[in-house]
Amino acid sequence: MSTYRVNLKDMQFVLFDVLKADTQFAALGLADANRELISAVLEESARFCETQLAPLNAVGDREGCTFVAETNDVRTPAGFKQAYDQYVDMGWPSLVSPPEYGGQGLPETVGIAVKEMINASNLAWGNFPLLSHGATNAIEHHGSDWQKQVVLPHLINGSWTGTMCLTEPQCGTDLGLIKTRAVPNADGTYAITGTKIFITAGEHDLAENIIHLVLAKLPDAPEGSKGISLFLVPKFNIDAEGQLVDRNHVKCGSIEHKMGIHGSATCVMNFDDAKGYLVGQANKGLMAMFTMMNSARLGVGLQGLGLSDRATQNALRYARERLQMRAANQPARPDKPADPIIVHPDVRRMLLTNKALVEGGRMLLYSAGLHADSSSYGKDAAAAATDNAVVGYLTPIAKACMTEWSIECTYNAMQCLGGHGYIAEHGLEQLARDARITTLYEGTTGIQALDLLGRKVLQLKGEGMQAFGAHLLQLVTDCMAVPQLASHAQELGKAAQELQELTLHIAQAVQKDGNEVGAAAYDYLMYSGYVVLGYWWLRAAKTVLDGGITADAEFSAAKLETADFYFARLFPRTRTHAAAIRSGAAPLMTMPESHFDA
Amino acid sequence: MSTYRVNLKDMQFVLFDVLKADTQFAALGLADANRELISAVLEESARFCETQLAPLNAVGDREGCTFVAETNDVRTPAGFKQAYDQYVDMGWPSLVSPPEYGGQGLPETVGIAVKEMINASNLAWGNFPLLSHGATNAIEHHGSDWQKQVVLPHLINGSWTGTMCLTEPQCGTDLGLIKTRAVPNADGTYAITGTKIFITAGEHDLAENIIHLVLAKLPDAPEGSKGISLFLVPKFNIDAEGQLVDRNHVKCGSIEHKMGIHGSATCVMNFDDAKGYLVGQANKGLMAMFTMMNSARLGVGLQGLGLSDRATQNALRYARERLQMRAANQPARPDKPADPIIVHPDVRRMLLTNKALVEGGRMLLYSAGLHADSSSYGKDAAAAATDNAVVGYLTPIAKACMTEWSIECTYNAMQCLGGHGYIAEHGLEQLARDARITTLYEGTTGIQALDLLGRKVLQLKGEGMQAFGAHLLQLVTDCMAVPQLASHAQELGKAAQELQELTLHIAQAVQKDGNEVGAAAYDYLMYSGYVVLGYWWLRAAKTVLDGGITADAEFSAAKLETADFYFARLFPRTRTHAAAIRSGAAPLMTMPESHFDA
Incomplete structure (x- = not known):
């Protein structure tokens, strides 16, 4: 089984020594986010992740999620619910959310460090809260007052979770091809009908309700991507005050059998005249969705970082323990039958490659967070716009490179273990299988590349x-x-x-x-x-x-x-x-x- | 589920047009191996592989092998035994083996083409016969007359299979550290005691007997790799005429849970005063083992080729069918809602990368086979020695590069499928998991690199x-x-x-x-x-x-x-x-x- 320790020392080096984040937060008016507070948050998060989430990583892979066809329910692996309850009780979901809706208002950069730990500890588990963050952003920026006042606080405190429902069987990248329809009801809501696939956390037993953000087409919508609207569709219908009323007509049809990330439910979601609420303007859904996607893409970049770090830690331990052959020039441990393989240049090449990519990637991702904070909280509009553009530039790079490098880092880690690398009990092959998905979901590497070069x-x-x-x-x-x-x-x-x-x-x-x-x-x-x-x-x-x-x-x-x-x-x-x-x-x-x- | 069609056209191009193998076989005195015969063999093999082996690939992955602890038996997945029986009945095991022991004496190059098909069809299944080939080589070159006359024909006709027992818990690469002991018995045999791990096909239900070739140390052996001897240890003891007598004291202790190649049994083998026969000279076991390893390494290179070809075929089909976005300059299928993704440069980049690596790799591997044939059958000793040296030079390159490229090719194929790439039912993720093992077993890429640069x-x-x-x-x-x-x-x-x-x-x-x-x-x-x-x-x-x-x-x-x-x-x-x-x-x-x- 692979193990994981949070590298607090390096996180603090990046945040405080390299980025001088505390100074920057003070300049942005986030004076509460001082060095002491941030360090305390990171230490507390490390404790939670190492003791509660990391031990569930292997079990989540082995058990996976279970689809109960009779009730259209999804059961998460043993321990996931208890860990989620604790996560909510400790207030983690609200860490970086706006105080006006119940959030703690800490900088995104701090949230990024916390997410790194969650992903390294248990990526599959982390997928459940991950998308709530994107849904929160979309509603905060594009939602109606009622959506903000009534729905948002539940997403922020973690009692409800969110999803992004974009992909359909006939379209992933090409969202202009979606077929899901939204027909206006007399009461101002909409009846949503269609099938969405690859919906992460589309159904589960962790939270009281699930808020689906769904792309669909109005009856009179223009052709292609200019005719897409965004709708909020709750699993359980809610009344004006946010109380759960009855089951909405959205059900999970099945879950996918995947190469990795087994503990996370990847759902086919069937909408059958489900009640939905328009988010933002009609036919402008794609723009609102981009708000969610950028956040989710940085989140997947952090998954790459987390997997890479965990894989490297385990390979390093093995390389120090495993005795094979002698160092080229002279024995390093003459008292032992052979030297630890960390003396061999090719093993060092792999370990150093990982070290450079992990620690370099940490700087890259945290700096993207800092630009995002400067954009959100900066008083100078022009500077804030520039910061936003830098985030836009760094997002496809961070998503694609960190996930590509996670394939490389988990590859290298497995190679360090030799024949033991592919044996399940060592846990590295799980990390490699999990990593292999990260270059595909939330936009393939090829799509990130087009976003970078073509668009940005x-x-x-x-x-x-x-x-x-x-x-x-x-x-x-x-x-x-x-x-x-x-x-x-x-x-x-x-x-x-x-x-x-x-x-x-x-x-x-x-x-x-x-x-x-x-x-x-x-x-x-x-x-x-x-x-x-x-x-x-x-x-x-x-x-x-x-x-x-x-x-x-x-x-x-x-x-x-x-x-x-x-x-x-x-x-x-x-x-x-x-x-x-x-x-x-x-x-x-x-x-x-x-x-x-x- | 992934599918596979043998690329006979390209195989014939490589063999006859590029390598002019038929002309070379004639010059080597292998006149029977003419174009017509070879083509007929390849066509027959293609039929067997496509119809019998390829359909069992997914089922082998899903079911895997089963260890029966009560009896120390291993059950292979459904259909494996029937396919193996047919393989034996059709005479495939003896294709390239020496006629004096019942073989058909066809060139190794032809055997390589057949192995490519087997690996692409069902790599896990192919691992059962794969190692018999190495065991055959080792006994043919280093065995006693009895071993050649009595044991060899069974390995050659496939009624028995072979293994290579090198690795132990404390040593893989560094064979000088092995602890398995061989104590002489009064009758000239040896009592073998020790534990071997990662033994491919160490136990199974496909054949009547299993011949283990085991590295062990004699009581007076020198330290390190100069004190290693090779022993032949049958699963069932055999009498002078090769009849099965009773169960030898070698048992499978467990099988590994692996990332891929689930249909192949990777066994822990416990030898407990098992009866063994010395192969070749005492303390010269490593040299005899190298004979097996070279053959096995080219075989693993062929696994890389097979996986790459199969993955590419499936990605190509998807790229022609899946409609997403429009071609950059003008619609390619204006009648359709979008263009097939093969119009997009980045998808072509991945498909062409695979095509270049697969077809290039085919030339590389078949040419290595031809050098091996020239070395085996060539009349001019100096030229034969040079051919042998070329095989030695190409072997680590072929093993390492073809397996590294199989990781790349299966990666590219998955990327072509986007989010569908990691879904089990498409079958590409299985190929990627299988490929991920090939750079680790039979010597990691790092070990091949040292063999190439340091040794060759x-x-x-x-x-x-x-x-x-x-x-x-x-x-x-x-x-x-x-x-x-x-x-x-x-x-x-x-x-x-x-x-x-x-x-x-x-x-x-x-x-x-x-x-x-x-x-x-x-x-x-x-x-x-x-x-x-x-x-x-x-x-x-x-x-x-x-x-x-x-x-x-x-x-x-x-x-x-x-x-x-x-x-x-x-x-x-x-x-x-x-x-x-x-x-x-x-x-x-x-x-x-x-x-x-x-």
Whole structure:
């Protein structure tokens, strides 16, 4: 069985030393969110996650959720309900929600650190509260007063949970194709009819009620994605005061048998004249849904981080215990029959790759949270808009790269265990199966890549990228003057420059052939990911060298060593992505469809 | 459920057009192995695999093997026994075995094509006969006359199966640490005592008897790997004529719960004064075991190929059927609500990656088989030795790269299916779970990398690499004169040159620091893999342009298009591997053990 300990030391390094989040929170008027309070929250969360959630991870995988066909109910694995009750009793659901609806109003950045712990402890369990957060955001920003005053507090205190109902059998990415219909009732509500699939936490036994946010089409809606509206559909109908009345006509039809994340219920949801409430304006549902999706996508990025961290911790322990062969130059443990495998360069290569991706990814995700907080709470509207654009730029990178890297990190961890890596009892194969889903749900890596290059960079003129690029340029300039960092800074600066050139190149090429965006998108995304991570590793190294950090000397030295590793071993992956981008669309588009299996 | 069709057309292209295997067999005195016979064998095998084995793949995964603790028996999934009986009745086990012991004496290359089909159809089932082949080789080359005359024919006709018993709880890679003991009995046999783990097909209900080939130490054995002997230990004791007598003291203690390949039994085998026979010389067991391992490693490479092909076929079908979004420039199916996703560049990127790796890998593996045949049947001893060295060079590349690529190909196939990719009923997630084991068993990728760089290239002075390199240089020279291939040839020539320089660089660096081999090994292996595949894609393209091939124009055009794709999109991965090799051991070795989680 795999185990997990929260890396509080590194979280605090990222939050306080690298990001100086406490100072920034104070500047944003979030004075309560001081260092002491945040540290206390993180410690309390670590205790809950390590003792309550982490031990349920293997059992959730083994048992999975159970669908009871007779009653259309879903039973969660043993222990999930008790853990959820405790989570609610301790007030965790409301941590970062707005105080006017019962939330504690802490910064999103703190919520992100807590979510990392939940995901590393028990990703499947974490999926139940995960989507409530997105539903909360959508209702807060687009809902009616009644929805905000009556529904929101229940989502925020965790007595109810939320879902996102987008996908249908014939459409996932292409939401313009949805068939679910919403017909107005006489009382201002709507009758929703249709089938939604892949609905995470669509049915379960953890909470009193479930609030489905459902995309559907009004009778007179325009064709395609411009004719989609968002509806709030409760599992149990509610009266004006929010009391549960009777069962609404929405039922779970079945749950999917998945590769991993077995403890989370992935439901087929059948709506049969179910009562729904319009959220926001008619035909503007997609925009409201995007509010939920961005939050959910960062959340999935955090799942990647959590899985990667847990896998790495277990591989490291094994690498220190397992004795095989001798170190190349001289025995490291002459008293033992062989040396621990951590002495072998190839094992170190895998462990260091994981360390660089996990700790680098933590900086990336927490910084995205900080930009989100600056955007939400900043007084200067222009600066807030820029912060929002940076979040938009970082979201597809964080979602795609962190999940891709979670596949790599769980892969590496399994390789460190050799033949034991694929044996269920060690628990690493579960993490790999869980990770394998994260690059698919909430938009595949390919979709994130199109969001980044097609939308955020080309359509929106790269506002977020430019703001991030300005920070990067400043850091590169600063670090060129630091002898220990000059060569890393130079590499990073060169790559950022090349990425800019490639962006212009694609922007021109797409004028002639629309396929140039899709042809470059994946490699552009990954290249961007390594540049963003390079920025953070350089900044971590500079933070250490600048001094004044709270961590000890060993921790500081490890940061510098990991930064060196990152630039020596992982950053050169940009070379391959650059070559792929340069090769353009022709090698992909020349082959006629019939030749693929000619 | 995933489906599978044998790609006979491509197999024939590789065998007859690219490799001219029939001509070579004739030159080796294997005149029976003519084009007609081989084609007939492949067609018959395809029929068996598609109709009997492929449909059992999903059921094998769902049911898995069952351990019956009361009797120490293992039950295989429903249908496995019937399929095995048919396999034996049709004579498949003896296909490439020596006629003097009942084999049909066909070339190994043909056996490799058949194994590809078996693995793609049902990898788990294929593991039962797989290891018999290695056991056959070991006994044929190292066994006593009795072992050859009495035991071998049963392994060859499939009435018995074989195993390789190497790994113990405390040692996998480091076989010098084994504890299993062999004490001489008065009658010349040995009493074997110890525990072996991860024994594929160690116990099952398919065959009458199981022949375990077991590594153990004699009482007076030298320390470490120089004191290991190989023993033949039957499940049922046999008399002088090969009749089954009574149950030997070797029992299955349990079977492992694995990530994938559920239909194959991975056994803990307990030997308790079990009767064994020495194979080959005392204390020379490791050498005999290597004979088995090389064959098993190529076999695992073929598992990678089979999984990749099957995954790609299913992803391609989905990509042609699934309608989402419109093609970038203009609708491809204006009559439909959306275009099939095969129009999208990123989907094509994944499908073409798979196509290039599958068809390239097929050439790589079949050519390794042909070198093996040339070595086995060649009359010129020096040429045969060179062919043997080429097989030795290609084996770790084939094992590691084909299995790594099977992870990539099953990954890509799942991504093509989007959210459906991880749903069990589509069957792709099974292929991904199966693939995930192939980079771990029969020596991890890291171990293959050390075998390639440390042993085959540096210790053995790279005889195999040089022979391969001479072919490559000739091909590059030839293709430089062909306008359509000149730029690919140039790229390949440059990379081969760089790889040679890097080899020299490592050979020098290792004089100062033994860690330089391990630090470079993984990237050196992958770099070598892309060069070898580049050789084969260039050769396939040249074969097409030279004309006179049997396949149709569409097939020929597809080969040229895939070669272009390979050099544009996959070959540049060498850039990243070169940079990693150049960075040397320091970035991996500098960090003290304690800093990994400082």
